[in-house]
Amino acid sequence: MPMRIVFIGPPGAGKGTQSVRLVKYLDVPHLSTGDMLRDAISEGTTLGKLVKSYMDHGSLVPDPLVVGIVGERLEHRDCRKGCMLDGFPRTIGQAQALDQYLLDRGEKIDVVLELQVPEEILHDRLLERAKKMVEPRSDDRPEAIPRRLSLFRSQTEPLISYYSKRDICRHVDGVGTPDEVFARIRECVDSMRPGGKV
Structure with a gap:
């Protein structure tokens, strides 16, 4: 389970x-938020581009965006086992x-x-x-x-x-x-x- x-x-x-x-x-x-944000940016996903725009301006990435990135990662097959x-x-x-x-x-x-x-x-x-x-x-x-x-x-x-x-x-x-x-x-x-x- x-x-x-x-x-x-x-x-x-x-x-x-x-x-x-x-x-x-x-x-x-092992899902590290920092790694997930960097991966989303390097993969050029829609959310990744948004994250990059915040980070380029030295701003904190808003909660809904971070949750979206984590959600994207949780969709990967390897997360089905937890x-x-x-x-x-x-x-x-x-x-x-x-x-x-x-x-x-x-x-x-x-x-x-x-x-x-x-x-x-x-x-x-x-x-x-x-x-x-x-x-x-x-x-x-x-x-x-x-x-x-x-x-x-x-x-x-x-x-x-x-x-x-x-x-x-x-x-x-x-x-x-x-x-x-x-x-x-x-x-x-x-x-x-x-x-x-x-």
Whole structure:
């Protein structure tokens, strides 16, 4: 049975590492909003051309357009067996639009995984990551980290509340080795699957 997952985690939580493992475990595509927007632009789709016009002007891509791009990607054959959404939805408006899109197709989000790590650990991880990079990302600078974490919190808390009302939100302790964290993620996902384990 297909499983549709929304994976949420703050910067430095290890979501990138765990995403790779989770999509392999479930054998579903990893759908990153950033990748989908870039693909739509490079493919020259109608929506892609609209996205490009916003991005060329340095504007945020409006929610309906982002939802349209995600919807286009969800139509691909590989998504029939489920998918893992990464970086989407980011707002209540996007979540509601995604829910309506899926409902119209007789589908739904099955589980929302929130990877939780204390802020002091996130801060240390982001500083460490920046030290290891030849050219650190501008948002990994020490002075930018508190703002990034605050922005994540302000965007995510309403989203977590929205999904918690439907009892599909699962909080996963993101502290520990990658294997320990993945064992917790796998346990959460398996508990939400009809019939249990993969």
